[in-house]
Amino acid sequence: MTARIIGTGSYLPSNVVTNHDLEKIMDTTDEWIKSRTGIGQRHIAIEETTTSMAVEAAKRALADADTTADELDLIVVGTVSADRHFPSTACEIQSALGAVNATAFDINAACSGFLFGLGIANAYFTSGTFKKALIIGAETLSKMMNWDDRSTCVLFGDGAGAAIVEAAEDGIISMTQGSDGAKGGVLSCYNRPVNNPFVKNDTALDYTSMNGQEVFKFAVRTVPEAITKVLGEANVNPDEVKYFVLHQANVRIIESVAKRLNQPMDKFPTNLHMCGNTSAASVPILLDEINKKGMLEKGDKIVLAGFGAGLTWGAALINW
């Protein structure tokens, strides 16, 4: 048995912040952001939280899959921006949905979170442990940005994406995942430091820091390798793939991957001009967008690929 996606949903905060809006609060330009990244605007939470966005995305995915919450036996949430250290976002979602039969937990694989979640569901389905799962990527990265650091804060946005997956013979065709913890320092955000009656620690709260060029080099090397691997394992030619749904970090990364795979850009849907980089949420938000636009037909071969902090990466070739 493998994991097959049977429904998708997403949620984006109503507050839209354009590059021109950012020009008013920091030393940046629409031209710099667009030409370097392809990003034109992002959604930034005002009322929303990571959990509230995830719950809404999950409800929409359940409706799309014609599934009730009590049918779920697994909820996995990829997030690095949970509202609480505990309980997990997944347990909060379980409660909000009334998914009383589900085992629920979060994973931290940054922008690869949705792909890693899919891998976990796939492994549970293969072992026969569970049969129906809700996989979510949800992030409120805006609260983890240093808004005085123009080199990072302009890149990210908030949002949530979800998919319902069920055990099926013909879901995931092939899948790969990987991590390189030795390079973790290129994209990082520290949690609260050790601080107790026995050690004084007045370190200021940390925010996201990134060596953009190192992340860029990692992405343009690793993503085509991962995709080539899953296609090779399945003996599928890239020409047979309808869409490559990649993590939305930078349009130049996506263009580079398309070039390396010798595939046209129109097979690489993008929404980062509208959403920015929403980390773990970006792949399921984009998947939901193309699903709801009616761009997918049963039997289509789709590649999903994520990469991000850790460093982590994952790719899957799936049957729609």
Ligand code: ACO
């Ligand atoms: N507006 C205007 N100027 C800026 C801005 C800004 N927002 N940010 C940086 N600059 C300036 C810098 O200060 C620097 O100025 P200087 O030359 O006077 O020193 C200049 O622009 C160039 O800065 P670089 O950092 O060298 O710019 P680069 O061409 O590398 O582009 C970018 C930066 C867009 C971040 C690029 O490296 C990139 O996209 N990397 C990949 C990042 C990524 O994909 N991250 C997410 C993946 S992982 C995840 O999703 C969690």
